[in-house]
Amino acid sequence: MTDSEGGPELPEGDGPQGATQGDGPLVVVENVNKYFGELHVLKDINLTVDRGEVVVVIGPSGGGKSTLCRSINRLEPIDGGRILVDGQELPEEGKDLARLRADVGMVFQSFNLFAHKTILENVTLGPTKVRKQGKQESEKHALELLDRVGIANQAQKYPAQLSGGQQQRAAIARSLAMRPKVMLFDEPTSALDPEMVNEVLDVMTGLAAEGMTMIVVTHEMGFxxxxxxxxxxxxxxxxxxxxxxxxxxxxARTDRARDFLSKILTH
Amino acid sequence: MFDFGPFFDNIDLILEGFWATVRLAAAAAVLSFILGTVLASFRVAPIPVLRTFGTAYVNVVRNTPLTLVLLFCSFGLNDVLAMRLSGNSSTSYYWWAVFGLSAYTAAFVCEALRSGINTVPLGQAEAARSIGLTFTQSLRIIVLPQAFRAVIAPLGSVLIAMIKNTTVAAAASYAEAALVMKTILDAPSFTSGAIPLFIGVAVGFMILTLPTGFFFGWLHKRMAVAR
Structure with missing residues (x-):
């Protein structure tokens, strides 16, 4: 966790970066509604996430947690309301949206590492193709990040050669390489074998302690x-x-929450 | 009846025919793969006009007999509409044969690739978009390379079919191996040895297509993406 170069106040002028820019809340979700056909999956959602804040979203399956998470970088378009990231409303699909997504890191349940590229290539792809950063600089930063998540020695391997926990840590490094303003975690440990959950949670706890703004959908109550x-x-x-x-x-204030907690915390 | 004498008497002509086949097939292979990739991109594009165009192209071209496509190119475009691609008439026919065959084969390349795109998990494209790649970048860098690797063997079959389809170019006045064979057969001096001639030409095609199949099968195994 001594990655001084991974911090927000980098000297290079490679795009907007850093949780220190501006001062309003970083993510604002306003009256958001979303339907899957007849199904009303997000009902008037309002949520504000401040800079450096870690918000954990929990709840029963099918409750709309993942959909909310995915709508923040518009992997799911919304049907009503608006979402602002760093004061800017999510643009329509296109170059502007791509630029915004570059500032919003996303970690998926199923890792989604690029299967035909090595771990190192996975991490350097965004910086070189999106940030137009030099190859050497990108690789140096990527190796630092991989070292930080504890898998620098796996850099030349392909995703399928790694364990689930290692893949997920590589995926976190891939997101961090973009120096995102906020990180979204969509059930990052749900697809992992139990003994690998902690290695991923440790990395996330470290990030939180460093002041990364995070929105985490999870069933890990300890985290x-x-x-x-x-x-x-x-x-x-x-x-x-x-x-x-x-x-x-x-x-908990609400019956619904107490009921949920009683079901998961009793054993 | 199985006298290979006449076959070897005409071996120079036949080899010349096969050389013409190889030149046609090689150019059409390159062009149809490029065109097929573009078409497949159209078919998955977020822009409805491109998708419609891609679908219409594939359905029209794939369902038109190749003979018609090539005759349309040679007689229709080259002769009737005088769209000559070269001052030299045989060169002009060659390029029309290349374009006709490529336009036709591209529809099959497109469909093979599209089924390859369907083997790439949705999460790959989502991850690509989530790090800020544009649609075109994610298609070019993430989705298509994996799609290609998934369908190398079927693409080999498309290529083999295309090599054999060069024989249809005979209908479009292009003198490849099959036309040479027919010319030899039709000559008044030719009295016996038709079967050996058929066998010889068939073996010639196998010399072209068998290694193609083996090579693509090998490449398919070698390039497979582990998930």
Whole structure:
């Protein structure tokens, strides 16, 4: 965690970067509605994420958590309301949207590393093709990031040769290589074998401690307690409760949340 | 009846025919792969006009007999409309044969590639977009390379079919191996040895197509993407 070059205040002028720019909230979700056909998956969602804040979204499956997460970089277009990232409303599909996505890191449940490229190539691809950064500089930064997530020795391998935990850490490094303003995690540990969950959570906890703005959809209650500043409980497409982790886990305000917690925390 | 004498008497002519076949096939291979890739990109593009064009092209061209396509090129475009591609008439016919055959084969390349695109998990494109690649970049850098690798063997079959389809260019006044064979057969001096001639020409095609099939099969295994 001593990656001084990964910080937000880099000297290179390679694109907008850094959680220190501007001062309003970093992500604003306003009255967002979304339908999958007849199904109303997001119902009037309002959420504000401040700079450096870690928000954990939990709740039962099918409650709209992932959809909300994916709508923040417009992998899912919304049907109503608006979403702002760093004060800018999400543009329509096209070059502007690509530019915005470059500033929003995303980590997927199924890793989605580029299968035909080595780990190192996976991490350098964005910086070279999107940020137009030099190859040497990109590789140096990529190796630092891979070292930081503990898999520098796997740099020349292909994704399929790595364990799930290693792949997910590589995917986090790939996102970090873009020096994102905010990172979205869509159930990053749900596809992992139990013994690999912690190696990924450790990396995420480290990021949170360094002040990265993060929105994390997860079922890992331990991580939520440890790293989150805010817990958002979602069910049936609505935000049912927004609370601090301590309050939420010991003294949830809503019945729906208490019911959910009683089902997952009793064993 | 199985006297290979007449075959070897005409071996120079036949080899010349095969050389013409190879030149036609090589040019059409390159051009049809490029055109087929462009068409496949159209068919998955987010712009409806491009998708419609791609679909219409494939359905029209794939369902038109190749003989018609090539006759349209040689007699229709070259002769009737006088769209000459070269001052030399045989060169002009050659290029029309290349274009006609490529336009036809591209439809099959496109469909093979499109099924390859369908083997690439959606998450690959989502990850590509999430790091800020544009649609074209993600297609070119992430999706198409994986799609190609998934369909190398089927593309080999398309290529083999195309090599054999060069014989149809005979209909478009292009003197490749099959036309040479027919010329030899039709000559009044030719009285016996038709079967050996057929066998010889068939073996000639196999010499071209068998290694193509083996090579693409080998390449398919070598380039497979592990998931």
């Amino acid at each position: 939520a307690r440890r790293a989150a500043r805010k817990v958002v409980f979602m069910a049936e497409g609505q935000i049912v409760e927004e609370n601090t982790p301590d309050e939420f886990f010991t003294n």
